[in-house]
Amino acid sequence: MNEKKSREQGLWSKCAYGFADIYGGGAFVVISTFFTVFLTKALGMPVALAGTIPLIGKIWDAITDPIMGNICDRTRSKLGPKRFYILIGSICSAVTFLLMWVNLASDNMTTTYIFYMLMYMLFSTGFTIVMVPYNALLPDMVLDYTMRSKFSGVRMIFSTFGAILAGLIPTIVIKDNTNPAQYFTVALIFTVIFFLVILVTFFGTWERQKEPIKIGLMESFVQSLTVYKCRSYRIFIAIFLTGQGAADFITGMAVYYVDDVLNAYGGGRFTYLMAVILLSQFVGTIVLTPLMAKTSKKMPLLLGFPIRILATLGLLFFSHEGANFGMILGLSFVIGLGMAGSSTTIYAILADMADVDELITSINRPGTCSAMATFIRKIATGLSSTIIGILMGLVGYNENLAKDGLRQAASTQHGIAMIYIFAPIVLMVFAILFTVLFPMKKQEFEVIRKEVARRKGEDSSKATEDEIRTIEKVTGFKYDNLWNREHALKFKS
Numbered sequence: 001m002n003e004k005k006s007r008e009q010g011l012w013s014k015c016a017y018g019f020a021d022i023y024g025g026g027a028f029v030v031i032s033t034f035f036t037v038f039l040t041k042a043l044g045m046p047v048a049l050a051g052t053i054p055l056i057g058k059i060w061d062a063i064t065d066p067i068m069g070n071i072c073d074r075t076r077s078k079l080g081p082k083r084f085y086i087l088i089g090s091i092c093s094a095v096t097f098l099l100m101w102v103n104l105a106s107d108n109m110t111t112t113y114i115f116y117m118l119m120y121m122l123f124s125t126g127f128t129i130v131m132v133p134y135n136a137l138l139p140d141m142v143l144d145y146t147m148r149s150k151f152s153g154v155r156m157i158f159s160t161f162g163a164i165l166a167g168l169i170p171t172i173v174i175k176d177n178t179n180p181a182q183y184f185t186v187a188l189i190f191t192v193i194f195f196l197v198i199l200v201t202f203f204g205t206w207e208r209q210k211e212p213i214k215i216g217l218m219e220s221f222v223q224s225l226t227v228y229k230c231r232s233y234r235i236f237i238a239i240f241l242t243g244q245g246a247a248d249f250i251t252g253m254a255v256y257y258v259d260d261v262l263n264a265y266g267g268g269r270f271t272y273l274m275a276v277i278l279l280s281q282f283v284g285t286i287v288l289t290p291l292m293a294k295t296s297k298k299m300p301l302l303l304g305f306p307i308r309i310l311a312t313l314g315l316l317f318f319s320h321e322g323a324n325f326g327m328i329l330g331l332s333f334v335i336g337l338g339m340a341g342s343s344t345t346i347y348a349i350l351a352d353m354a355d356v357d358e359l360i361t362s363i364n365r366p367g368t369c370s371a372m373a374t375f376i377r378k379i380a381t382g383l384s385s386t387i388i389g390i391l392m393g394l395v396g397y398n399e400n401l402a403k404d405g406l407r408q409a410a411s412t413q414h415g416i417a418m419i420y421i422f423a424p425i426v427l428m429v430f431a432i433l434f435t436v437l438f439p440m441k442k443q444e445f446e447v448i449r450k451e452v453a454r455r456k457g458e459d460s461s462k463a464t465e466d467e468i469r470t471i472e473k474v475t476g477f478k479y480d481n482l483w484n485r486e487h488a489l490k491f492k493s
Contacts, residue, residue, distance in 0.1 A: 007206070008142055014151050016204020017141070018158035020086065020134050023194040025159030025343070027097060027127065028381055029166035030190060033251040033274075034174070034183065036385055038101065039116060042180040044403045049113060051389015057120040058382035061375050064125050066224035068132040069371025073213040080207025082133035082140065082367070089130030090198035094191045096126035101187035103180040124378060128371075130198060135370035138351045140208045145352070145445045146293055152348040153289030158197075159343060160285045164278040165193065167251070171271035177255065178403060213365055223365075226488050227372050231439070231476025232356050236349055238434040240376050243301060243342035246427035248384035250277070250335070253420040256392070260408045261417045262328070263321045276329045277336040284340025296441045297348040304341020305428045311335045312425055319417035342431065349438070352445055359452050360475050361488035391419050439473050448474060455483045 007013055031054075039050035068085075075081035100119045106112050142148050169189060174182045227233050258273055259265035288300040311334035318328050350373050354366035395415025401408060408416070440448070447470045453459035463471070468479045475482065 008144075008147055013204065014154035015158070016200060017138070017151055018155040018201075019197045019204070020130065020201035021155050021159035022162030022165070022197040023093065024131055024134065024162070026162030026166035026190065027093075027194065028248070028377075029163045029251055029278075030170060030186070031100075031123075032248045032381055032385065033167065033254055034170050034186075035100065035120075036252065036389070037177060037255045038180065038183045040399050041177045041402050042183060043103075043112060044399060045109065045112065045116075046393075046399050047397050047402075048389045048393040049109075051386045051392075053113070053117050053120050054382040054385035056117055056382075057124045058375075058379045060121045061124050061128065061378050064128050065132060065371045065375035065378075066221050066368070068128045069136075069224060069365075069368040072133045072136060072367030072371070073365045076212050080140070080209065081212070082137045083202055083205060083207050085129055085133040086137075086198060087202045089126065089133075090195055090202065093123075093126040093130045093198065094195040096123040097194060098187050098191045099123070101180075101184045103184060127378070128374060131374045131377075132367060132371045134201070135347075135350060135374055136354070136366035137205060137207065139354045139366045140210070141206060143449075145442050145449075148351045149293045149297060149348050150289075152351055153285070153292060153344065156285045156289065156340070156344045156347060157282070159347075160278070160282040160340065162197075164275075164282055166190070167274040167278040168271060171268075171274055177259070177265070178405060210364065213363055222491055223488055224368055224372055225491050226361070227353075227357055227369055229476070229487055229491075230353070230356055230360055232474050233353050233369070234476075235434055235438045236346075236353060237373070237376050239301070239349070239431055239438065240346050240373060241380050242427045242431035242434060243305075243346055244377055245380040245384050246305075246424040246431060247339050247342060248381050249388070249420070249424045249427070250339070252384055252388050253416070253423075256397075256416050257319075257420045260397075260402075261319055261321070261413045261420070262323065262325070263407065264325060269325060272325075272329060273332055276332045277339070280333040280336030281340045284337040285344055287337075288340055288344045292344060292348060297345055297352075298435050298438060298441070299345075300341035301345040301431065301435050302341075304338040305432050306338075308335050308338020308341075309425055309428055311338065312421055315417075315421050319421065320413075345435065349440075352440065352448075355445070355448055355452060356440070356474060359448055359455070359471070359482055360477055360484070362455065362483045362485050363488050365488070387423070388419070391423070392416070395419070444470050444474050447471060451482075 036050050039045040040047050072081055072085060077084040100123050104112055104115045138148060138151055142151055170186045173186050176182060254274065258270045284304065292300050311331045314331045318324060354364065354369045357369055358364045396409055396412040398408060447467050450459060451463060451471055472479055
C-alpha cells in the first residue's frame with residue numbers, strides 16, 4: 001500500500017500519465033487550425049465542401065468509438081487492457097495522422113474530396129484506439145478524488161504544451177500557406193512526436209487488474225448510449241461540447257482572421273498570435289490546476305470563461321487591417337488564459353463519471369464512458385469545422401481568391417471577424433450555464449463512492465436522507481432503482 005501511495009504521489013507518475021495528451025491536445029490543434037486551410041488554400045477545395053470532411057469523420061466515429069469502448073472493457077491483458085491498446089495505438093495514430101497530409105495530385109475535385117475524407121476517417125480511427133483507453137485509464141490508476149485532480153491537472157499542462165507545439169511548429173514551417181509540401185513536413189515532424197509521447201505514457205503508467213465485462217460486441221451501441229441515462233454525464237457532455245467547441249472556433253478561424261481580416265499573416269505575426277494564445281493557455285493551466293484541487297473541478301471554467309468573453313469582445317475594436325497588433329496580442333493573452341479553464345475542468349470531471357455510472361448500472365465500465373466522451377470531443381471539432389465552412393460561405397468567402405493569394409472582399413473580411421468573435425462567445429455562455437448546473441463536487445463524489453462501497457458489501461453503514469438526496473440529484477435515478485445491470489444493457493429499463 002505504501003509503495004502504491006508513493007507511486008501515486010510521485011511527480012514522474014503524473015508526468016508519464018500526462019505525456020500522451022501532447023498527442024491528444026496537439027493533434028486537434030493542428031487539424032482544426034490547418035487542415036481546412038490546407039484543403040482550401042493549398043489544394044483549392046471549396047471551403048463549404050472542405051468543412052464537411054470532419055463532420056463525416058464524426059459520423060464514422062459514431063461506429064468506432066462505442067466499439068472501442070466496449071473492446072477496452074471486455075479485454076483481459078497482463079499489461080492492462082487500456083495500456084495494451086495505448087501501445088497498439090502509438091503506431092496507428094502516428095501513421096494515420098501522416099496520411100492526412102499527403103498531397104494528392106488530382107484535377108478531379110471529387111477524387112480529391114473522397115481521398116481526404118477517407119484519410120480523415122483513418123485518422124479518427126487511430127485517434128480512437130489511443131484516446132478511448134487513455135481517457136479511461138485514470139479511474140483504474142487512482143481512486144482518490146483530489147489525487148485524480150492532480151493527475152488531470154498535470155495532464156492538462158502536457159495537453160497545453162502539445163497545443164503550443166501544434167500551434168507554433170506549423171507557423172514556423174509553413175511560410176507559404178498555398179504550398180502543400182510544407183504541410184507534409186509539419187505532419188512528418190508530429191508523426192515522430194506523437195509516436196514517442198504515447199510510448200512514454202505506456203511505459204510510465206499502471207492499471208488495476210479487474211474482471212472484464214462480458215457484454216457482446218454487437219451490444220456496444222446500445223450499451224454506449226446508456227451512459228446518457230446518468231444526469232451528471234448528460235450535463236458533463238454539454239459542458240464538453242460547448243467548452244471545447246468554443247476553443248475549436250478560435251483555432252479553426254485563426255488563420256483566416258489574421259490573413260484575411262488583419263492582412264498580417266506574413267512577417268511572423270500569425271506565429272506571434274498563436275504563441276501568445278497557447279503560451280498563456282499553458283500559464284493558465286499551471287495556475288488553475290492547484291486552484292482546482294483546493295476548490296472545485298468546476299472553478300477553472302467558471303473563472304476563466306467570463307474573463308475570456310470580455311477579452312473576446314475587446315477584439316471588436318481591433319479587427320481590421322492596420323489595427324494595433326500589440327493590443328490584439330494582449331487581448332489574445334487573456335483569451336488563452338480563459339481557454340485553459342475549459343480543458344482543465346472537463347478532463348478532471350471525466351475521471352469521475354465512471355464511478356457515477358457504476359452506481360447506476362453495477363458495472364465498472366470506464367472504457368465506455370471514455371468512448372462517448374472521446375466521440376463528443378471529435379463531434380465538437382467536426383461540427384465547428386462544418387459550421388465554420390457554412391458561415392464562411394455565407395459571408396462570401398472565395399476559395400479561388402484564397403488560392404491565388406488575393407484579399408477577400410471587405411464585407412467578407414468583416415464577416416470573418418464577426419464569426420471569430422461571436423461564435424465562441426455564444427458557446428462559452430452555454431458552457432458556463434451547464435457548469436453551474438453540474439451537480440457534483442468533492443463532497444458529492446465522496447457520497448457516490450461510499451454508496452458504491454455499500455452496494456458491493458464493503459461498507460455496512462446506512463445512507464442518510466441527505467446522502468440519498470445527493471445520490472438522486474447526481475445520478476438522476478431514484479435511490480431504490482440504482483445498481484441495476486439492466487440500466488447498462490437496455491436504453492429503456
